[in-house]
Amino acid sequence: MSSIAAKKVPDAFGHFGRYGGRYVPETLMHPLQQLEDEYARAQQDPEFQRDYDYYLKEFCGRPTPLYFAERLTRELGGAKIYLKREDLLHTGAHKINNCVGQILLAKRMGKTRIIAETGAGQHGVATATVAAMFGFECVVYMGAVDCERQELNVFRMKMLGAEVVPVKAGQQTLKEAINEAMRDWVTNVRTTHYILGTAYGAHPYPLMVRNFQRVIGDEARQQILEKEKRLPDLLVACVGGGSNALGLFYPFIEDESVRMVGVEAGGKGIRAGKHAARFQGGSLGVLQGTRSYLLQDKSGQIQLTHSISAGLDYAAVGPEHAWLRDQKRVDYTYATDKHALEAFMKLARLEGIIPALESAHAIAEVIVRAPKLGKDCLVIINLSGRGDKDVSQVATKLNL
Amino acid sequence: MNRIVERFARLSREGKKGFVAYIGAGDPQLAATRRLALAFDKAGVDVLELGVPFSDPLADGLVNQLAAQRGLESGTTPAKVLATVAAIRKTSQIPIVLYIYFNLIHRYGMEKFIRDAAQAGVDGMLTLDLPPEEAEVYEALMRKAGLCNIYLIAPTTPNDRMELIAKRCAGFIYYVSREGVTGMQTEVADTISQMTKKIRAHTTLPVAVGFGISTPAQAKAVAASADAVVVGSAIVNQIALCGRGPDLVPRVTKFVKSLVQAVKKS
Numbered sequence: 001m002s003s004i005a006a007k008k009v010p011d012a013f014g015h016f017g018r019y020g021g022r023y024v025p026e027t028l029m030h031p032l033q034q035l036e037d038e039y040a041r042a043q044q045d046p047e048f049q050r051d052y053d054y055y056l057k058e059f060c061g062r063p064t065p066l067y068f069a070e071r072l073t074r075e076l077g078g079a080k081i082y083l084k085r086e087d088l089l090h091t092g093a094h095k096i097n098n099c100v101g102q103i104l105l106a107k108r109m110g111k112t113r114i115i116a117e118t119g120a121g122q123h124g125v126a127t128a129t130v131a132a133m134f135g136f137e138c139v140v141y142m143g144a145v146d147c148e149r150q151e152l153n154v155f156r157m158k159m160l161g162a163e164v165v166p167v168k169a170g171q172q173t174l175k176e177a178i179n180e181a182m183r184d185w186v187t188n189v190r191t192t193h194y195i196l197g198t199a200y201g202a203h204p205y206p207l208m209v210r211n212f213q214r215v216i217g218d219e220a221r222q223q224i225l226e227k228e229k230r231l232p233d234l235l236v237a238c239v240g241g242g243s244n245a246l247g248l249f250y251p252f253i254e255d256e257s258v259r260m261v262g263v264e265a266g267g268k269g270i271r272a273g274k275h276a277a278r279f280q281g282g283s284l285g286v287l288q289g290t291r292s293y294l295l296q297d298k299s300g301q302i303q304l305t306h307s308i309s310a311g312l313d314y315a316a317v318g319p320e321h322a323w324l325r326d327q328k329r330v331d332y333t334y335a336t337d338k339h340a341l342e343a344f345m346k347l348a349r350l351e352g353i354i355p356a357l358e359s360a361h362a363i364a365e366v367i368v369r370a371p372k373l374g375k376d377c378l379v380i381i382n383l384s385g386r387g388d389k390d391v392s393q394v395a396t397k398l399n400l
Numbered sequence: 401m402n403r404i405v406e407r408f409a410r411l412s413r414e415g416k417k418g419f420v421a422y423i424g425a426g427d428p429q430l431a432a433t434r435r436l437a438l439a440f441d442k443a444g445v446d447v448l449e450l451g452v453p454f455s456d457p458l459a460d461g462l463v464n465q466l467a468a469q470r471g472l473e474s475g476t477t478p479a480k481v482l483a484t485v486a487a488i489r490k491t492s493q494i495p496i497v498l499y500i501y502f503n504l505i506h507r508y509g510m511e512k513f514i515r516d517a518a519q520a521g522v523d524g525m526l527t528l529d530l531p532p533e534e535a536e537v538y539e540a541l542m543r544k545a546g547l548c549n550i551y552l553i554a555p556t557t558p559n560d561r562m563e564l565i566a567k568r569c570a571g572f573i574y575y576v577s578r579e580g581v582t583g584m585q586t587e588v589a590d591t592i593s594q595m596t597k598k599i600r601a602h603t604t605l606p607v608a609v610g611f612g613i614s615t616p617a618q619a620k621a622v623a624a625s626a627d628a629v630v631v632g633s634a635i636v637n638q639i640a641l642c643g644r645g646p647d648l649v650p651r652v653t654k655f656v657k658s659l660v661q662a663v664k665k666s
Binding site for chain 2 (some may be wrong): 015022023024025026027028029030031112169170175178179181182186187188189190283284285286287288289294296298299300301302377
C-alpha cells in the first residue's frame with residue numbers, strides 16, 4: 001500500500017484523482033480560497049493545535065475508550081470485537097471533533113455567524129454547542145422530515161440557542177438542507193462561516209473535515225497497540241458523507257495488513273429510490289461542490305433516497321471514499337434498515353449500549369463477518385454515535 | 401458569427417443597451433417556452449437565457465426553484481430543451497444562452513452535450529457551478545463548437561480573479577450584482593457602477609448585470625452602468641402567476657416589453 005502514500009492526494013485544487021474539486025457558484029470561490037488559506041495557516045500554528053486539543057480533551061471528553069465488546073464477541077463466536085466509543089463524546093457523536101476545529105477557524109477568520117446543515121441532527125447539535133460556547137449566532141438547516149424523525153435533536157439545538165430552519169423542498173432531508181445552507185452562505189458569506197458536517201462538498205472541506213476527524217483513528221491505533229500489542233485486522237464504519245469512517249481509517253491507511261470496510265445504507269434494498277448506497281446504484285457526477293459517486297437518473301437529476309437513519313440518507317458520498325474504493329484500499333458494502341435495526345437491538349441487549357442507527361449499520365456488517373473470522377482476528381467498529389435520538393423511532397418500528 | 405457576439409456588436413454600433421430575459425425551460429411546459437421565446441424576440445429581447453431545470457438548484461432563490469420544479473414535473477430533460485431550441489431556431493435568430501448546472505452536462509457527456517447544443521442552435525452556456533479552475537476541457541470544447549462560454553463575476557471576486565475570468569470568458573461577462581441567490585429585490589445594489597468599472601479595466605467584453613432586478617425603473621437604473629441588464633425571477637414570477645392559463649404569452653410578453661423599453665430608453 002506504499003503506492004497510496006506516494007499518490008499524494010488531494011492535489012492543490014482538492015482533487016482525489018478524478019474526484020473532489022471545487023464546483024460552486026462564483027460568489028463562493030474566493031471565500032473558499034480564504035478558508036483554504038486560513039486552514040493552511042492554522043495547521044502551522046501551534047496555538048491553534050493547542051486550542052483544538054484542549055477543547056477536545058476538556059470540553060468534549062477525549063480520548064474516548066476503545067472498548068472490548070466481550071459479550072458481542074462471544075455471541076458471534078469469531079473475531080475479537082472492539083468498539084471505538086465516539087458515542088461517549090459530549091453531544092453524543094463524533095461530529096463535535098470537526099465542529100471544534102471549524103469554530104476555532106471561524107474565530108480566526110473574524111466571522112460572527114455560523115450556519116450548518118444537519119441530517120440526524122447530531123451535527124446540528126454539535127454545531128449549536130460550539131456556537132453557544134464561543135458566543136456565535138447560529139442557524140441550522142434541517143429537512144422537515146428529519147426534524148420530525150429526530151425531534152429530540154431539534155429541541156436540543158433550540159435549547160442551545162440555535163435557530164432551526166425546517167427545509168420543505170424536495171424530499172425534505174439532508175440534501176435539501178445542504179442546498180439551503182449553501183444559499184444562506186452565498187447570501188451572507190462576508191459574516192458567516194459554514195460548518196459543513198462531513199467529508200464532502202467543495203475543497204477544502206473534504207480534506208479539512210477528514211483531518212479534524214482523524215483523531216478517532218490516531219487514538220484507536222495507539223489504544224489497540226497498547227491493549228493487543230499489534231494492529232487490528234479489520235476496521236468497520238458506516239458511511240453517509242463519510243467523515244466518521246475516514247476519521248477512523250485514515251491513520252491506518254498505510255498499514256497494509258489492516259483491511260477496511262465502509263457500510264452504506266441499503267434502506268429497503270437496492271432499488272432506485274429505496275436506498276442510499278451510492279457505490280451500489282450510483283454513478284459519477286457533480287453535486288453540492290464536488291465530483292463523486294451519486295444516485296442520479298439518466299438525465300442527471302438527483303434521485304430520491306431512503307434510509308431508516310437520517311444521517312446516512314444522502315445521495316452522494318465523500319470524494320475521498322470514491323478514490324479509496326478505486327485504489328481498492330477500502331471495501332464498501334451496505335446494510336439494510338432491517339439489519340441495522342437488528343444490530344441496534346443486539347448491541348443494546350448484549351452490551352448495554354444503545355447505538356445511533358447510523359452506527360448500527362457498521363455493527364450489522366460485523367454481525368455478518370465476525371463469525372467467519374478466526375478468534376485471533378481483531379476488529380474495530382467505529383461506534384460513531386449514541387442512539388438516544390433514535391429511541392422513539394425504533395420503539396414505533398418495533399412496537400416496543 | 402456567433403449570434404451573441406453579433407448582437408452585442410450591433411448594440412454597440414447603435415449605442416444601445418441590451419436586455420437579457422431569463423425563463424425556466426419547460427415552465428409550465430416546453431411548448432410554452434417556445435412560444436415565449438418567439439414572442440420575446442418580437443418584443444425586442446436581445447438574449448434569451450433558458451434555465452435547464454435541475455433537481456438541486458443551489459444558486460437559485462425560491463421563485464426559480466419552483467420554476468425548475470414545474471419544469472421537471474412537465475417532463476423537461478436537457479435533451480428536450482435542446483430540441484426546443486432547435487424548434488425556436490426554425491423561425492427565430494434570437495441569441496440563446498443555457499443557464500445550467502454542471503451535473504446535467506456531465507451526465508449527458510460533456511463533449512456530446514456541447515456538440516448537440518451547438519447543433520440545436522444554442523449560442524452560449526452559463527454553467528453555474530463550473531468555475532474556470534475546473535473548466536479547461538469544457539472551455540476548449542466550447543471554443544471548438546463556436547459557443548460563448550459565459551462566466552459570472554461576483555461582488556466577492558477579487559481583482560486578480562476578475563482578470564482570470566475576463567480572459568477565459570466569451571460573449572459577455574455576467575456580473576452578479578449582489579451576494580446571494582437569484583430573486584427579486586426591492587432595491588438594487590449601489591455598488592454596481594464601481595464594479596462594472598473595475599471589470600472593464602480587465603476586458604473589452606460587454607458586461608451584463610443581473611440578480612435582483614425586477615422592475616422597469618430598476619432595469620433603467622442598472623442600464624446606466626451596464627452593457628446589458630438581466631431580469632429573471634420577476635419574469636418567472638409572471639409565468640407562475642399565469643400558469644397554464646390562455647393569456648400566458650401575451651401577459652408575460654407585455655411585462656417583458658416594459659423592461660425592454662426601460663432599458664432601451666436609457
